[in-house]
Amino acid sequence: MNLRAAAIDIGTNSCRLLIGENNEKNSFKILIRELEITRLGEGVDQNRKLKTSAVQRVVKALKKFRLIIDQFQVEKVRVIGTSALRDVDNADLLSSKLQEINFKLEIISGKKEAELNYVGAAASLDTDFLLIDIGGGSTEFIWPEESDINFRSLDIGCVRMTEKFVSDPEAEFEEASFNKIYNYVDEFLSSHLQFDKNLKIRGVGGTITTLAAVKLGLKEYDSSKIEDLKINISELEKIIKKLSSLKLKKRQKVRGLQPQRADIIIAGLIILKTILDYVDSKELSVSDHDLLYGLVKEELTT
Incomplete structure (x- = not known):
């Protein structure tokens, strides 16, 4: 089986999963993509804190993603957090929950987010x-x-x-x-x-x-x-x-x-x-x- 990688983006509005597999043409093909609207950024602009209910929505979505990743026998997994998680001082509320389902949360800078888009x-x-x-x-x-x-x-x-x-x-x-x-x-x-x-x-x-x-x-x-x-x-x-x-x-x-x-x-x-x-x-x-x-x-x- 060719090398497979999964990426999860925990955004302000949604959580998204993409799984890709290497092919012979020095590129990769997409095996599956999933999206769940979780609204992690609810109230963040005003309060600079994650809401417990929003964290629970994200954890529920990522439990679903974990099952899919395991089903596809993925070798490499990255989980990134963007704007909402950059803006709060209690991001550990989410990262500790994700560790329980064997995900390591990486909060990336705006510059890194832009670089990945490029x-x-x-x-x-x-x-x-x-x-x-x-x-x-x-x-x-x-x-x-x-x-x-x-x-x-x-x-x-x-x-x-x-x-x-x-x-x-x-x-x-x-x-x-x-x-x-x-x-x-x-x-x-x-x-x-x-x-x-x-x-x-x-x-x-x-x-x-x-x-x-x-x-x-x-x-x-x-x-x-x-x-x-x-x-x-x-x-x-x-x-x-x-x-x-x-x-x-x-x-x-x-x-x-x-x-x-x-x-x-x-x-x-x-x-x-x-x-x-x-x-x-x-x-x-x-x-x-x-x-x-x-x-x-x-x-x-x-």
Whole structure:
């Protein structure tokens, strides 16, 4: 049997599993991918502490992942934590629970998160790219400059912005909330990002792949249909307008949108629109070769 590796990403909004296997073509094939919405970052922006209930949701998801990993007889396993776990002072509450199911938690920096996104997506990037990953707690930016690659992680994510600016997630999305998120993100970008804005946008991560699934009206997520899909800004604006006009219960029924993501997706799409406006870009391409893909790639080649 070829070498197999598993990667688990414990994010602000979800826990994800990817298992890959080496093949003869100096690359790897994906054997399985799983996702559980766990909302670990609930309340983190305000309190800087993990909630016990959120930790329990993550542990439940990772027990399921452990069974899958054992079933696939995986040799190498990495478990990483990102924005929500960087922001709290009681991350040991989770790490101690994970040790009980034989997982070692590695909390990575924003820079490392961005680097893994680059490793995952590098094969499909143009020379003049801006790679973005809009997560629950942060957004990662990767772009070239002269002979180097720049990595930045900014604390603007869909869970963070929803908790900060949306008073009633179950109602229709108010224009006032749209403006508050847009202006906050725009000011944040202006003060933290300076680069040549003539770049081609490549998007990875749950917010952007969900946008692609909604555009296509997918009943079930299909990576082959998502990869390299182009989305222009007018399509993005129409989807934001459509989702904003729906109360949460109706939004949860939109094809391509996971019901558990329906309360935070609009904030994520507003972040994306703000980024596209900021860099004066009218289009982005989509990939699901993100940090999980990069992590499995690292494990299978080292």
